[in-house]
Amino acid sequence: MIQQNSNENVNRKVKAVGLISGGLDSTVAAKIVKDLGVEVHGLFFAMPWGCCDKAQAQSAADRLEIPLVILQLDERYLKVVENPKYGYGRALNPCVDCRIHMFTRAGQYMESIGADFVFTGEVLGQRPMSQLRHSMKWIEDGSGLQGRLLRPLCAKLLDPTLPEIEGLIDREKLLRISGRSRKDQKNLAHQSGITDYPNSAGGCMLTHEHFAQKMRDIFKFGYRSFRETISLKWGRHFRINEHFKVILGRDETENGMLVQYAHQDDHIFELKTQDGPMLILKGYNPTQDILETAAGLVQRFSRYKEGEPVEVKYWPVKNPEDVRSVFGQSINEEHLQKIAIAQ
Numbered sequence: 001m002i003q004q005n006s007n008e009n010v011n012r013k014v015k016a017v018g019l020i021s022g023g024l025d026s027t028v029a030a031k032i033v034k035d036l037g038v039e040v041h042g043l044f045f046a047m048p049w050g051c052c053d054k055a056q057a058q059s060a061a062d063r064l065e066i067p068l069v070i071l072q073l074d075e076r077y078l079k080v081v082e083n084p085k086y087g088y089g090r091a092l093n094p095c096v097d098c099r100i101h102m103f104t105r106a107g108q109y110m111e112s113i114g115a116d117f118v119f120t121g122e123v124l125g126q127r128p129m130s131q132l133r134h135s136m137k138w139i140e141d142g143s144g145l146q147g148r149l150l151r152p153l154c155a156k157l158l159d160p161t162l163p164e165i166e167g168l169i170d171r172e173k174l175l176r177i178s179g180r181s182r183k184d185q186k187n188l189a190h191q192s193g194i195t196d197y198p199n200s201a202g203g204c205m206l207t208h209e210h211f212a213q214k215m216r217d218i219f220k221f222g223y224r225s226f227r228e229t230i231s232l233k234w235g236r237h238f239r240i241n242e243h244f245k246v247i248l249g250r251d252e253t254e255n256g257m258l259v260q261y262a263h264q265d266d267h268i269f270e271l272k273t274q275d276g277p278m279l280i281l282k283g284y285n286p287t288q289d290i291l292e293t294a295a296g297l298v299q300r301f302s303r304y305k306e307g308e309p310v311e312v313k314y315w316p317v318k319n320p321e322d323v324r325s326v327f328g329q330s331i332n333e334e335h336l337q338k339i340a341i342a343q
Helices: 024-035 054-064 075-082 095-112 133-142 183-191 209-221 226-233 252-260 288-300 333-339
Strands: 015-019 039-046 068-072 117-119 236-241 244-248 267-271 279-282 311-316 324-327 340-342
Touching: 015 024, 015 095, 024 039, 024 054, 024 117, 024 183, 039 054, 039 095, 054 068, 068 095, 075 095, 075 226, 095 117, 095 133, 209 226, 209 236, 209 340, 226 252, 236 288, 236 333, 244 288, 267 288, 279 288, 288 311, 288 324, 333 340
Parallel strands: 015 039, 015 117, 039 068
Antiparallel strands: 236 244, 236 340, 244 279, 267 279, 267 311, 311 324
16 A cells, blocks of 8 residues: 655655556646646556557657656566456456556556656546446555545546645646546647647457457467467467467568567468468477468468468478478368367
8 A cells, every 4th residue: 555645745846657658638637747847757558469559658758748667568467367356348358457457566666766646547437447436446446556546637526635635736726527528638638739649549459359369269278478479469360279379470561570479489381482371380399280280271371272282381480490391281161260269
């Protein structure tokens, strides 16, 4: 729990940590707090399959002339996604637990720099799972930020926080915005000369069932590192058996990203003619049958789909000079649907 300061209204610079996504709400919230004379330190949580963009967050921080620290979500966050205390939204999105995790780390950062409170751009009633009155209280309590979590855009609709009670923040300068409309925030941004904020994002990938299927698969069968989960963003995913899965790129860009994030023990497959998809085979020491299945999938998604087996070359990521070749099994539609995770 965050300790309450003595009620000493000292003549010192008030310092706060603001969660910055780069979007409209967090930018306006940071502008409000900064205009109250607070020294604002921005904090951005980088999640490869999240809803926010690091470049947009940095742009917002630069515009506001505040420093921005970027924290990478990691294996600890995956544990939250896998087993959330407060459950999921429409797919695999643990919105309440997600915020508790991030705000806990924000509180730790707050203490490390000697800041007085944490603030966010949250609006009461804007989001159905994490921005209801009771869930906002769960988040505050669960993160250990009791009394030290300020929501400037809707503060007058909530109980006063310690920064307000202690006189560090003038409650009368805070707002009472609620609901899904962003009209008030847009007006405030316009008045402040903030015009280049991004439109509302498409949302966290965990809210999409197609992506959630891929995440559930790695929770069931295992993964080797947080970095490996980044590959869930791209390609067609198939589970050959409990020990092996494959990902096929849909285009040249996806091919490149899948190769970049491949594990050292993976194998890379492509047609000998190099005019089809690249495939990443994930798993240790594949048998001949597994190799032929992977090669068959490469052919299945190439222009040679209906023809005789063609030669597919493959090599281990850790030794790209060790190039071998294999002819693939025929993969019919029934087999394809049986092993599909998400296409």
